[in-house]
Amino acid sequence: MNRTIDNLYDSMTLEERIAQLHGQHLIDYFLEDGSLDTVKCERDLIHGAGHFSQFAVTDRATPDEMRHKVDVMQQWLQEHNRLYIPALFHEEVLSGVAAYGATVYPQQIGLACSFNPSLAEQKTYQTATDLRMIGGCLALSPMVDVIRDPSFNRLEESYGEDGYLSAAMGVAFVKGLQHGNLNEGVAACTKHYLGYGGGGQAPLKERMEEILLPHEAIMRLAYSQVLMPAYHSVDGTKMIANRYWLTDIARDYLHFDGVVVSDYGAIQQNEAEPDIIHCAAAALKAGNDVDFPDGDAYKYLPEALQQGLITEADIERAVKAVLRLKYRLGLLDSKFSTTAEGANSLNSKLSTLNPIEWDRPEEQQTAYDLATQSVVLLQNKGVLPLKSNTKIALVGPNANSMWAMLGDYTYHSMRYFWQLKEEDALHPVIHTLLEGMKNGLPEGSSLSYSRGCDWTESLETLIEEGGDERAQQMRIIQGRMVKNNDFIDKKSAVQLAAQSDVIVAAMGENVMLCGENRDRTSLRLPGSQEQFVRELIATGKPVVLVLFGGRAQVISSVADDCAAILQAWYPGEMGGLAVADLLYGKVSPSAKLSVTYPAVELHEPICYNYGLLPNDERVAWPFGYGLSYTTFEYSHLLMPQEIKTNQDHFDIALDVTNTGTYAADEIVQVYLSPIDRSMKHKPIQLQGFARVHLCPNETKTINLRLFTEQLGYWSEEGWNIEPGRFLIRVGASSQDIRLEQELVLSGTPRIIPLREHYLSENISK
Numbered sequence: 001m002n003r004t005i006d007n008l009y010d011s012m013t014l015e016e017r018i019a020q021l022h023g024q025h026l027i028d029y030f031l032e033d034g035s036l037d038t039v040k041c042e043r044d045l046i047h048g049a050g051h052f053s054q055f056a057v058t059d060r061a062t063p064d065e066m067r068h069k070v071d072v073m074q075q076w077l078q079e080h081n082r083l084y085i086p087a088l089f090h091e092e093v094l095s096g097v098a099a100y101g102a103t104v105y106p107q108q109i110g111l112a113c114s115f116n117p118s119l120a121e122q123k124t125y126q127t128a129t130d131l132r133m134i135g136g137c138l139a140l141s142p143m144v145d146v147i148r149d150p151s152f153n154r155l156e157e158s159y160g161e162d163g164y165l166s167a168a169m170g171v172a173f174v175k176g177l178q179h180g181n182l183n184e185g186v187a188a189c190t191k192h193y194l195g196y197g198g199g200g201q202a203p204l205k206e207r208m209e210e211i212l213l214p215h216e217a218i219m220r221l222a223y224s225q226v227l228m229p230a231y232h233s234v235d236g237t238k239m240i241a242n243r244y245w246l247t248d249i250a251r252d253y254l255h256f257d258g259v260v261v262s263d264y265g266a267i268q269q270n271e272a273e274p275d276i277i278h279c280a281a282a283a284l285k286a287g288n289d290v291d292f293p294d295g296d297a298y299k300y301l302p303e304a305l306q307q308g309l310i311t312e313a314d315i316e317r318a319v320k321a322v323l324r325l326k327y328r329l330g331l332l333d334s335k336f337s338t339t340a341e342g343a344n345s346l347n348s349k350l351s352t353l354n355p356i357e358w359d360r361p362e363e364q365q366t367a368y369d370l371a372t373q374s375v376v377l378l379q380n381k382g383v384l385p386l387k388s389n390t391k392i393a394l395v396g397p398n399a400n401s402m403w404a405m406l407g408d409y410t411y412h413s414m415r416y417f418w419q420l421k422e423e424d425a426l427h428p429v430i431h432t433l434l435e436g437m438k439n440g441l442p443e444g445s446s447l448s449y450s451r452g453c454d455w456t457e458s459l460e461t462l463i464e465e466g467g468d469e470r471a472q473q474m475r476i477i478q479g480r481m482v483k484n485n486d487f488i489d490k491k492s493a494v495q496l497a498a499q500s501d502v503i504v505a506a507m508g509e510n511v512m513l514c515g516e517n518r519d520r521t522s523l524r525l526p527g528s529q530e531q532f533v534r535e536l537i538a539t540g541k542p543v544v545l546v547l548f549g550g551r552a553q554v555i556s557s558v559a560d561d562c563a564a565i566l567q568a569w570y571p572g573e574m575g576g577l578a579v580a581d582l583l584y585g586k587v588s589p590s591a592k593l594s595v596t597y598p599a600v601e602l603h604e605p606i607c608y609n610y611g612l613l614p615n616d617e618r619v620a621w622p623f624g625y626g627l628s629y630t631t632f633e634y635s636h637l638l639m640p641q642e643i644k645t646n647q648d649h650f651d652i653a654l655d656v657t658n659t660g661t662y663a664a665d666e667i668v669q670v671y672l673s674p675i676d677r678s679m680k681h682k683p684i685q686l687q688g689f690a691r692v693h694l695c696p697n698e699t700k701t702i703n704l705r706l707f708t709e710q711l712g713y714w715s716e717e718g719w720n721i722e723p724g725r726f727l728i729r730v731g732a733s734s735q736d737i738r739l740e741q742e743l744v745l746s747g748t749p750r751i752i753p754l755r756e757h758y759l760s761e762n763i764s765k
Contacts, residue, residue, distance in 0.1 A: 004332065005323045009316065011083065013047070014302060017319045020050035020085070022295025026069060027058045034065070036072050042080070049077055049087040050322055053264075053293035056091045056099035056134060057414050060421070063101060063134050063356035070135030086331045088322070090138035093177070093186075094157060094409040095572060096123075096367075097130045101427045103363040103573065107407030108143065108169075109550060110374030110569030112159035112594035113626070115667045115689050117172035119370055124176030126363050128186040133356045137329045138187045138226065139177055140261075144170040144214035145197030145230075148605035150598045152197055153518050156407050156550025156570065160594030161607045161623065163210035164686045167217035168759050174222035182225070183330040189226035190218045192263065194245055196230030198605055205680075208714040210609075216254055217758040225258040225325055229288065231266050240266045241273075246287030253754065259321045261290040267297035276300055281309035289318035359428040364574060371571040371578035373665070377589035377627040378597070378620075383502060383542045383563040385585025385629060389444035393500035394437055395452040395493045395536065396507050396546075397529070402430035403482050404506065404548040407570035408515035416482075416511055417518075430573045433506050433546070436580030448500065451486040452493030455510055456527030461518050482510045490532060498539040502563070504583065505536055509549030523554040523601055530558060537561045546579060552597045556620060567597075585629060588664035590691075592626040592733065608734040611683035624669050624686075624733035630660025630696070634668070634738035639728060645721045645747035649707045651763070654730055654739060656702060658694035665693045668702050668730060670760065672711065675725040675742065680713045684734060688760030703764045707757035711745055718751040 009017070024045070031037050052073070056066055070089055078084040092098040095105045105111070105123050114120070131139060143157040144166045159166040170190065179185025194200060199211035218224045227250055229239035239245060240262055250256045262283065273279045280297040281304040291298035304310045326332050377384070386392065398404035402425040406412050412430075415421040425432075434449055441447055497503045507529045513520060524530055534557075536543050542563030547553055550570060559565060566589070568579050581587045596606050599620035606612070608623035639652040656666055670688035674681040687710050690702045706728075712721040723746050731737035 001324065001327050005320050005327060008083065008085075008323060008332070009320055012319070015047040016083065017315055018298065018301055019048040020319050020322045021289065021301070022291040022298045023051035023053035023293045024049050025058065025294060026052045026055040026073060026089070029073065030069060036076060038076070041076055045077065046080070048081045048083065048085055051290065051292070052087050052089045054091055054098070055089045056097065056136065057411055058419065060100050060423070063099065063358050066099065066134045067356060074135065086326065088138050088326060088329070088331065089136045090140055091131060091136050092409050092414070093124070093127045093131060093139040093141045094143065095407060096127055096410070097136070098409060098411045098414055099134070100411060101358045102130055102411065103359045103367055103428060104406060104410050104430065105367045106370045106374045106572040106575065107156050107550065107570035108159055109156045109594060110571060110591070111370055112165060112169055113376050113569070113591035114370060114373035115165070115592055116370075116373055116691055117168050119366065119373070120169055121172040121176035123366050123370060124173050125179060126366060128177045128179055130358055131186050132184070136186065137331065138189065140189045140191065140228065141177075142170050142173040142188065143191055144218065145192055145195070146199055146211050146214065147197035148607045149198050149603065150552055150595065150606065151523055151603045153514060154197060154408070154516050155595070156514060157409060158197055159214070161596060162594065162609070162686055163213035164759075165594060166214040170214045170218045171222045171759065174218050174224045178222065178225070182328045187225035187325060187329060188218075188222070189228050189261065190215050190224045191228035192230035193227055193239065193250070194230070195234060196232055200232055200234045205714055212249070213758070219254050219256050220755075221758060225328065227256060227258060227260045228263055229260065229266070231263055231269060238270045238272065240288055241270050241282040241286045243286040251287060257324075259290060259325050260288045262288055262292050264293045265296070267291055277303050277307070278309065280304055284310050284314050284318060289321045367572050368574035368578055371575045372582060372587045374569060374571055374591050375579060375582055375589060376567040376591040376593055377564070378567055378625075379559065379562060379565040380627055381563045383544060384583060386442065386445070386502060386583050388442040390442070391499070391501040392437070392445060392447045392504060393497040393502070394434060394447060394449045394504045394506065395497060396505045397451060397453060397455045397484065398433070398508050398510070398546075398548045399449060399451065399504075399506035400432050400434040400486055401484050401510070402432060403510040404433065404508070405430050405571055405573060405575040406511065407550055408511065413511040413515065417515065428573050431576035433576045433579055436576035436578070437504070437583070439577065440580045440584050440586065442584055448496050450493035450496045451484070451488050452490050453528055453532045454484070454488055455513065455529070456481065458527070460520050460526055461512055482512050490535070494535050494539065497536050497541060500541055502542050502544060503536050503539070504544045504546060505533055506546045506548065507533065508547045508553065509551070514550035523551065523598065525553055525555065533558045544583065552595055554598055554601055556599045559620065585662070588629040588662045589626065590628060590665035590667065592624050592667045592669070593621060594623070596623050597621040597625070609682040609685050614735050622733050622735040624731070625736070626667070626733070628662070628664045628666070630658055630662040630664045632666045632694070632732065633657045633659045634730060637730060637739040637741055639741055639743065641742070642744040642746055643708060645708065645723060645745060645750055647708050649705050649757075651703060651705050652728060653701055653703045655699050656692055656694065657699040658696055661696050663693070663695045665691055666732070667691050669733065670704060670706070671729040671731065671734065671737070673727040673729055675727060679724050684729070686734070690762045690764065701764065703762070705761040705763050707760065708745070709752070709755050709757045710760065712755075718753045719755050720749065720751050722749040723747060
């Protein structure tokens with residue numbers, strides 16, 4: 001590979017090299033009739049094109065139409081550029097390919113609550129297959145910011161507050177996406193590096209142990225190919241120009257050898273530099289390789305080189321990183337890159353010639369399974385599951401809307417917010433809760449629906465400053481509210497509820513109330529939703545509160561009076577069917593919270609591993625919490641009493657028994673706590689988990705392998721493994737510990753430069 005890259009680089013002009021370091025927009029090169037604008041191509045792409053940015057979401061095109069456009073562009077590039085180098089097409093794939101007709105899976109924050117990395121890996125394997133079909137080879141996902149501020153507007157894109165859980169789910173995401181073979185899979189991008197969602201200003205030890213952990217594990221265990229620094233500053237320097245984190249840590253310490261790409265428009269937002277030429281130079285010198293989306297800053301690199309702000313070696317590093325990635329993805333195979341005749345075969349390399357089928361039955365099944373495993377049952381006073389011969393009233397703004405199902409960075413949401421385009425719920429089919437409850441209605445039961453109230457009646461969202469420059473253009477619509485055609489009559493809805501046996505109230509947020517650059521001043525239910533819930537409670541009928549949205553919401557004023565509460569997040573295209581099946585008891589809830597659920601308004605970090613006490617008035621439900629329709633008993637914890645510092649690993653085993661009457665999954669969580677106060681560890685830290693399915697009265701043995709490195713801590717000398725006493729704590733949540741045993745770590749202290757093991761392994765047979 002290196003010889004191929006070196007020879008190719010040496011044959012390139014400066015203009016051809018710079019062309020590899022920024023993106024273009026595919027839609028700009030096609031005329032209204034769908035044909036290629038060859039005049040524009042000859043004007044702008046004569047030196048080649050390194051990348052095409054968000055190529056699918058900007059166009060309402062079927063997958064066959066999109067594949068055709070990509071193939072036409074790739075063929076033109078290779079026939080009209082002397083080096084025949086294909087472009088790299090990237091898209092967002094946070095919850096499926098952000099494209100017309102592609103499967104929409106549950107949003108990340110809910111998926112984290114499944115504690116199911118294997119199903120998450122299956123989801124991204126399917127996603128990569130779909131993206132490859134239309135010629136996409138790079139995904140700007142996953143987002144693995146460790147987020148501990150409940151109000152952060154992008155919390156929904158993350159895996160929550162815990163570094164270990166984020167690492168486990170992130171590694172699974174990338175393994176599925178990259179297929180273990182980049183000739184077939186799609187290159188993954190870990191973002192936003194480092195601490196964008198919080199933690200960027202935390203003590204260095206916490207940053208290295210927890211905030212960096214998901215990125216580190218993804219690079220080291222899943223070999224992610226791309227890294228995206230965030231918009232914010234760390235230690236007084238913008239991440240896009242932060243040499244310590246981009247080069248000293250990512251490349252030198254973690255041995256990352258992929259491509260570093262800017263978040264959209266981030267390079268020119270470096271206020272420390274006097275002009276855009278210096279911004280471009282600072283980013284390149286720090287270790288950033290590519291300017292997304294369209295090279296507004298890096299087009300000035302020739303001037304920066306002429307002024308001596310950068311060297312040819314800086315350009316060489318960046319260009320060769322891009323070429324290496326293209327090589328690994330199979331885009332520089334000799335039959336495609338040495339002759340124009342070979343270039344004509346690229347179509348068969350990137351995609352098949354058969355009609356493309358998206359949203360296949362197996363993808364819908366994965367989306368459904370993930371949705372059922374993502375919904376957290378927070379409270380149940382015996383009303384759930386809903387019984388036969390029940391008169392049900394379904395109310396609320398999220399009862400009959402696709403926006404209850406779709407998080408940020410789905411195709412529909414990106415079109416609506418970024419492009420002011422409204423898409424229907426048919427491509428793919430988005431199943432609402434009303435549809436799901438109608439379809440699965442138990443025998444003898446009836447269902448009536450009335451919306452009752454809107455999401456909000458007045459402006460609640462402010463477009464925040466900074467970040468993606470396109471968001472600032474959206475300030476003109478910051479008062480925009482999502483429309484719903486259902487008639488709203490609160491009085492009739494309350495009357496309908498009063499005549500029912502049970503009320504299901506579907507409340508929460510939508511795309512304009514939560515997402516990138518969209519801030520609300522409150523975490524309470526938007527608009528008059530809280531008052532509406534109070535009026536429903538006042539009917540005296542049991543209220544089942546179902547919350548949709550991207551964040552935990554403060555519901556303390558109504559929670560105690562609700563008969564049941566489910567946190568459904570944004571559960572994807574199959575979400576309506578999944579939530580209905582959970583309400584009806586066709587599936588037992590199994591999800592566990594990936595965040596600490598606040599009881600009061602919080603705009604500051606909170607996390608279970610800070611040592612939160614059970615009586616903390618700020619907390620409604622703790623990290624790891626979630627109810628089921630059955631009960632579980634933990635017993636017979638078996639593990640060593642002592643291990644040595646030079647041991648590789650140790651195993652623990654325990655029995656879990658379903659002591660109730662429903663078949664269900666339980667998520668067993670393993671936490672580590674130091675016994676000695678002098679030890680340099682958090683009071684409690686998740687270090688393993690296992691998901692197990694149990695029929696009534698069934699017992700299974702869980703076997704987990706933990707690695708001695710998991711007992712260590714970071715210092716400037718390296719990863720330290722020192723003697724000490726720990727508690728291995730096994731529980732159903734961070735505050736529901738069922739079994740625990742002391743573990744003595746003895747022997748000679750040792751320091752290793754870099755960890756090899758990050759995650760425990762489930763070795764149950």
